Amino acid sequence: MSKAFIASVIQDSLECTGVAANRCATDLIEAIVREMKKEGGFTLPSFGTFTVRKTKARKALNPRTGEAVKVKAGKTVRFKASPNLKKAV
Incomplete structure (x- = not known):
């Protein structure tokens, strides 16, 4: 999975422009990284x-x-997969 894939899914889901979807994907990834630095997970x-x-x-x-x-x-x-993810895959 790449940032471009995430942006594409956001763009299709929200029916927004590619620029807005790319910005949203970037912000999402940065928020996850900040949370991991702050909380450790x-x-x-x-x-x-x-x-x-x-x-x-x-x-x-x-x-x-x-x-x-x-x-x-x-x-x-x-990374530890949840039981739901293990069943789905």
Whole structure:
């Protein structure tokens, strides 16, 4: 799924211009990102839950050279599908 797909669905649903639908899709995505930064997660009922998790610093191997590389601590986003989504798919 892409932002263009979301904008297309909004445009068809609301019968609005492509510019307005694209702006709406952009605002929707930005609102979801803000909520995840603020609360650490986001839930769409009947779809699933996105959660932000912290990752620890670790050592990894470069697959080409086999050389050890340090990977910094960071954050990642996880998704857990709702039971309704699992049944639908």
